Amino acid sequence: VCVQLLTCLVCMCSAVDPVVQGKTRAEQFYRGDSKGQKTMSILIHGDAAFCGQGIVYETFHLSDLPDYSTKGTIHVVVNNQIGFTTDPRFSRSSPYCTDVAKVVGAPIFHVNADDPESVMHVCKVAAEWRNTWQKDCVIDLVCYRRNGHNEVDQPMYTQPRMYQTINKVQKCLEVYRER
Numbered sequence: 001v002c003v004q005l006l007t008c009l010v011c012m013c014s015a016v017d018p019v020v021q022g023k024t025r026a027e028q029f030y031r032g033d034s035k036g037q038k039t040m041s042i043l044i045h046g047d048a049a050f051c052g053q054g055i056v057y058e059t060f061h062l063s064d065l066p067d068y069s070t071k072g073t074i075h076v077v078v079n080n081q082i083g084f085t086t087d088p089r090f091s092r093s094s095p096y097c098t099d100v101a102k103v104v105g106a107p108i109f110h111v112n113a114d115d116p117e118s119v120m121h122v123c124k125v126a127a128e129w130r131n132t133w134q135k136d137c138v139i140d141l142v143c144y145r146r147n148g149h150n151e152v153d154q155p156m157y158t159q160p161r162m163y164q165t166i167n168k169v170q171k172c173l174e175v176y177r178e179r
Helices: 016-030 047-052 054-062 097-104 116-133 160-168 172-178
Strands: 003-008 039-046 073-079 108-112 137-142
Touching (some): 016 039, 016 054, 039 047, 047 073, 054 097, 073 116, 108 116, 116 137
Parallel strands (some): 003 039, 073 137
16 A cells, blocks of 8 residues: 655745654554665655745755655645746746756756646656655646736736746647647
């Protein structure tokens, strides 16, 4: 039996990361799952929170310690390329929001979120990686927000060129339907 613990809080708070890791570790302990074959954790992050909150970095550093390891976590980053209204050039020093994972040598799979089949392929590769090597890995879903940060946000005020381009892009479902 494979139990997957999934906690999703993609906006700004990655404080759930160590909580999920602790729950996963406890489940593994009580199930006698020393190899992480029955229980695993999947964390969903927003791009700005992933690179901007120290708790993500700290949680990665715990991932290989014997008493804290969950035998690998799959981190899914919803990378809409803009943290609310901040351009990535002004929010981090590295090219990718997922570069934080390099601290533990975790593989980072960048994938175009507008291509559902590629996303599924990368998810399978990530699951195989985690199961084979019992280490963390990251799926970077490179995407965009078509309608801004929330229902009342007007992204044309803060990112006019980006949203002029986005408005010209055909919706993912329409592209996929035409295949």
